[in-house]
Amino acid sequence: MSALATFYQRLVDLPAAQSACELVGLPLLAPYWPGVIAFALLSQLLRLSSNTLSSLVFGAKFDSLTPRKKYDWGVRVVSQVHAIAVVVLAVPIFFKEKLINDTLYGFDDYASRVYTIICG
Numbered sequence: 288m289s290a291l292a293t294f295y296q297r298l299v300d301l302p303a304a305q306s307a308c309e310l311v312g313l314p315l316l317a318p319y320w321p322g323v324i325a326f327a328l329l330s331q332l333l334r335l336s337s338n339t340l341s342s343l344v345f346g347a348k349f350d351s352l353t354p355r356k357k358y359d360w361g362v363r364v365v366s367q368v369h370a371i372a373v374v375v376l377a378v379p380i381f382f383k384e385k386l387i388n389d390t391l392y393g394f395d396d397y398a399s400r401v402y403t404i405i406c407g
Contacts, residue, residue: 298320298321299321304317305317319399319400319402319403322400322407323403326403326407330365333365334361337360337364337365338357338361341361373404376401376404377401377405380398380401383397
């Protein structure tokens with residue numbers, strides 16, 4: 288098991304995290320909460336780096352924007368990347384037998400990982 292997988296599992300096994308998930312009525316969230324936090328942080332990093340990348344790509348035109356418009360641009364970049372990733376990853380979920388057979392309580396590990404990315 289890699290060091291990252293071991294660290295992830297240690298976070299999942301935290302008693303406080305499992306208790307918190309049960310407290311809010313989402314016990315199945317416990318194995319995925321570190322992923323939700325990680326993808327939220329990744330989204331913030333993408334937003335922060337999008338200004339630098341946009342400045343390199345668009346040059347003076349981007350640099351002339353107001354700080355508010357630069358922030359809005361970063362949010363739109365994150366939104367677009369997130370939407371594309373989610374659509375590409377979500378299509379196979381429509382063909383999962385477990386979910387087709389039990390649309391209300393069906394559970395699939397791949398689908399839960401995609402949902403982790405969606406929530407992040």
